[in-house]
Amino acid sequence: MSEVVRLQLICLSVVGCGILILLFIKSVFPRVIGFVAIVLGIFMLTALAVPQMASLPPVEEKFDIATVKTPTDMAAIGQKIFFSKGQCALCHTIGPSESARCPDLKGIGAKLSREFLYESLTQPQAYIYKDYRHEGVPKEYPAQMPAINKNPIGLSRNEILSVIAFLQQMSGEPISIKPSELEVPGSPAAPGKAAQSSPIAVAQAH
Amino acid sequence: MRYQCEWIQRLLRIGSEYGGMLLGLVIAAGLFGLPALVFGADVAPAAPTEYRDVPYVGSRNVIWVVAQLHLLLAGFVLGVPMFAWVCEVVAWRGGEKRYDKLAKEFTKLLTSAYATTALFGGILLFLLISFYPKLMNYLTDIFFPSFILYCILFLAETAVLYLYWYGWDAMQGGGKKTFHIFLGFMLNFFAFFIMIVPNSWATFQASPVVIAEGTDMARAWAATWNPTWWPVNIHRIIANVVLGGYICGAYAGIRYLSAKTPEERDHYDWMGYVGNFIGVFGLLSLPFAGYWLMREIYQYNQQMGITLMGGFLSWLFILQAMLIGVLFLGSNYYFWLGITYRIPGSALKYRKPMLAMLVVLLLCLAVWMTPHSLVASLEEAAKMGGTHHPLLGVLGVMSAKMTVSNLMILVTFMSFIMYWRAGKQDTAGWARIAKAIMGAVLVLAGIGVIILGVWGYFVPAIIRINYFSTSQVLIVIGVMLTITPLTALLLKSAKTTTEMVWGKMPPRAGYSLVLNAIMVILLMTLMGYARSSSRVHWHVYGVVRDTSQYAFSPALGYASGIMSLCTFLFCMLVAFIFWVATMSDKAKATTEQKKVELPHGMPAMAGASSALDKPNAH
Numbered sequence: 001m002s003e004v005v006r007l008q009l010i011c012l013s014v015v016g017c018g019i020l021i022l023l024f025i026k027s028v029f030p031r032v033i034g035f036v037a038i039v040l041g042i043f044m045l046t047a048l049a050v051p052q053m054a055s056l057p058p059v060e061e062k063f064d065i066a067t068v069k070t071p072t073d074m075a076a077i078g079q080k081i082f083f084s085k086g087q088c089a090l091c092h093t094i095g096p097s098e099s100a101r102c103p104d105l106k107g108i109g110a111k112l113s114r115e116f117l118y119e120s121l122t123q124p125q126a127y128i129y130k131d132y133r134h135e136g137v138p139k140e141y142p143a144q145m146p147a148i149n150k151n152p153i154g155l156s157r158n159e160i161l162s163v164i165a166f167l168q169q170m171s172g173e174p175i176s177i178k179p180s181e182l183e184v185p186g187s188p189a190a191p192g193k194a195a196q197s198s199p200i201a202v203a204q205a206h
Numbered sequence: 207m208r209y210q211c212e213w214i215q216r217l218l219r220i221g222s223e224y225g226g227m228l229l230g231l232v233i234a235a236g237l238f239g240l241p242a243l244v245f246g247a248d249v250a251p252a253a254p255t256e257y258r259d260v261p262y263v264g265s266r267n268v269i270w271v272v273a274q275l276h277l278l279l280a281g282f283v284l285g286v287p288m289f290a291w292v293c294e295v296v297a298w299r300g301g302e303k304r305y306d307k308l309a310k311e312f313t314k315l316l317t318s319a320y321a322t323t324a325l326f327g328g329i330l331l332f333l334l335i336s337f338y339p340k341l342m343n344y345l346t347d348i349f350f351p352s353f354i355l356y357c358i359l360f361l362a363e364t365a366v367l368y369l370y371w372y373g374w375d376a377m378q379g380g381g382k383k384t385f386h387i388f389l390g391f392m393l394n395f396f397a398f399f400i401m402i403v404p405n406s407w408a409t410f411q412a413s414p415v416v417i418a419e420g421t422d423m424a425r426a427w428a429a430t431w432n433p434t435w436w437p438v439n440i441h442r443i444i445a446n447v448v449l450g451g452y453i454c455g456a457y458a459g460i461r462y463l464s465a466k467t468p469e470e471r472d473h474y475d476w477m478g479y480v481g482n483f484i485g486v487f488g489l490l491s492l493p494f495a496g497y498w499l500m501r502e503i504y505q506y507n508q509q510m511g512i513t514l515m516g517g518f519l520s521w522l523f524i525l526q527a528m529l530i531g532v533l534f535l536g537s538n539y540y541f542w543l544g545i546t547y548r549i550p551g552s553a554l555k556y557r558k559p560m561l562a563m564l565v566v567l568l569l570c571l572a573v574w575m576t577p578h579s580l581v582a583s584l585e586e587a588a589k590m591g592g593t594h595h596p597l598l599g600v601l602g603v604m605s606a607k608m609t610v611s612n613l614m615i616l617v618t619f620m621s622f623i624m625y626w627r628a629g630k631q632d633t634a635g636w637a638r639i640a641k642a643i644m645g646a647v648l649v650l651a652g653i654g655v656i657i658l659g660v661w662g663y664f665v666p667a668i669i670r671i672n673y674f675s676t677s678q679v680l681i682v683i684g685v686m687l688t689i690t691p692l693t694a695l696l697l698k699s700a701k702t703t704t705e706m707v708w709g710k711m712p713p714r715a716g717y718s719l720v721l722n723a724i725m726v727i728l729l730m731t732l733m734g735y736a737r738s739s740s741r742v743h744w745h746v747y748g749v750v751r752d753t754s755q756y757a758f759s760p761a762l763g764y765a766s767g768i769m770s771l772c773t774f775l776f777c778m779l780v781a782f783i784f785w786v787a788t789m790s791d792k793a794k795a796t797t798e799q800k801k802v803e804l805p806h807g808m809p810a811m812a813g814a815s816s817a818l819d820k821p822n823a824h
Binding site: 003004007010028029031032035036037039040041043044046047048050051052053054055056057058087090091146150151152 | 743
């Protein structure tokens with residue numbers, strides 16, 4: 001028996017008790033309690049009838065450098081990050097959509113260089129159209145892209161590079177990021193929060 | 207039964223005489239019991255403990271229930287003084303003693319309700335320190351100055367409350383009454399600050415402002431003045447008025463159902479009317495405050511806004527729509543019952559408008575509850591061309607929902623105006639013009655709200671949010687500000703054709719008042735879950751991460767169980783408070799009855815006057 005079914009049975013029992021109280025007890029206060037039980041039971045049944053989605057903390061992608069052999073491996077990790085920890089899909093779509101809140105990222109890897117992508121992700125206000133639709137007056141209430149190397153998202157440099165690799169791959173572009181560019185944890189060149197350290201250095205790396 | 211009451215009263219007397227010693231024992235037991243929590247703690251002697259747990263139940267669930275009960279009690283304790291003070295002022299200015307009696311009846315609850323709220327606050331603090339030491343350490347470091355301020359405010363509030371309640375009978379005449387009114391104002395003044403100080407702690411967790419440099423005061427002030435602090439302050443103060451009003455209504459409803467004499471039925475019918483009126487008065491403005499809060503959340507952090515409205519919490523807002531819809535229907539239904547039963551002859555006259563209003567409310571509710579995207583299988587989604595239904599998807603968007611919520615507010619406002627005008631005949635010469643203006647304003651406002659709603663589909667979201675939705679809100683406020691004074695002026699010279707008859711409402715009126723109170727309490731628990739879940743896996747959003755095993759938000763079904771439990775426990779607590787507070791009245795009534803039965807009068811006891819407590823005092 002699933003948890004939802006078990007909860008539904010509990011709710012039905014609560015509603016049933018309420019109905020029995022109203023049917024057989026004449027004192028006012030118990031009757032009011034019976035009435036409240038029916039209302040609360042119906043509320044719980046309704047809440048159980050909608051999709052049951054829990055919000056889990058993002059899964060930390062294990063970034064085992066040793067397993068990343070090719071740029072395609074990086075893109076595969078980047079894809080996972082795009083839809084989970086990176087929360088990119090919360091606002092962006094890949095392909096046009098009615099519910100798009102922010103720029104459509106289809107083909108973005110072909111339109112923009114990796115340096116520009118890196119800067120857009122880590123310094124989103126450095127160079128950005130405030131109105132991404134490029135029409136009318138600029139927005140007074142812009143949909144501001146957060147710096148994803150900082151909290152609450154806080155992607156590491158390796159994770160950002162993987163996301164860029166994914167964006168390039170899904171745009172049909174050759175992936176320009178090599179696995180050798182990834183920082184090995186614990187090495188002198190790898191600071192704790194690598195992405196915050198030196199975007200310019202990354203941009204200059206190729 | 208009488209012996210049972212005497213036994214309980216003796217117990218309560220002992221409690222009050224030895225209250226200090228008992229409290230000391232309870233605190234000592236609590237302190238000795240705290241080490242028991244160690245059994246649930248992670249065994250990590252080297253590093254400081256970050257979390258402790260309660261086996262089987264879970265620390266998060268315990269905190270959830272205690273915090274929610276504390277918040278509901280606090281809302282009640284802060285809402286009731288506002289309600290009582292307004293009633294007292296009405297009695298003072300208008301000379302209607304029954305309002306003074308009502309105010310006193312509710313202030314009497316405050317002393318016991320205040321102690322219960324403080325008790326739950328103390329339990330919550332102990333539990334937070336025990337279960338979340340790392341987080342509490344962080345928050346204490348930032349908010350230390352406001353903790354001191356909070357203690358001072360509590361002392362001031364307690365002193366004023368004692369003066370206000372115990373001085374009620376002694377300060378009835380002339381200048382003393384003015385001073386008593388001033389005390390009531392000060393009670394609300396301190397209560398307001400007692401509310402907004404902890405609000406800063408809670409809102410900081412959702413929208414933190416952290417500065418690394420500066421004095422303790424500067425850091426605390428920056429953290430306090432965070433982006434969602436004032437929207438939450440305003441939203442909560444209105445919600446407290448609504449809660450206070452509807453709880454008063456529910457209490458009156460239950461007392462009405464169990465009333466034995468016609469006087470009691472009259473009194474509690476009238477009290478239910480006042481409670482419902484105050485609840486509706488606050489309810490009409492509450493959606494505007496909620497809209498402002500959501501706007502500020504989007505402005506602070508778009509992701510948080512999307513998590514709330516478009517992410518995993520989006521279905522929560524369908525439940526919210528259902529609860530608000532039932533609340534609107536319940537409030538209107540009570541008005542319509544009032545027109546039908548309290549004003550003889552009006553039922554026939556207003557049947558058609560009431561039916562029309564019911565249809566509009568149900569249609570609006572149906573639109574408000576329409577989900578934006580549907581749960582569909584891949585095949586169904588392919589047939590529909592996505593997860594949005596080709597027809598219903600159009601109704602599930604914000605433009606439609608904003609429109610119907612404004613229409614529901616307009617309908618409820620008109621229900622109230624209809625009730626106000628029922629049984630009266632205009633005598634003013636300009637009455638026809640005034641009525642034509644009011645009719646035109648209402649029709650134009652309705653059309654305007656709908657036009658803006660439809661137009662909202664064809665403009666970018668930013669134009670809709672900034673201009674169209676705001677204009678809809680302004681139109682509805684404009685209607686209220688135009689029609690209310692015009693109606694008041696008209697009724698000033700109107701002739702009463704049918705006197706209002708109290709105590710004739712059917713039992714279902716009492717149950718509808720109880721239903722309204724339950725809806726408000728459930729709404730508060732639901733939105734508490736929403737606010738907490740919007741931080742996702744952060745204690746302090748983006749700053750202090752939740753690394754405990756409870757760093758997730760449960761699904762709505764499970765959460766609704768906790769919400770219902772909190773609602774039920776809160777109702778039981780309030781019922782207990784009411785029962786304890788009215789126990790002495792019942793004893794006094796029995797004594798007075800005995801006195802009447804005796805051939806010779808008994809000497810009167812010195813102390814509080816009971817003149818106002820007589821059922822026919824009004």
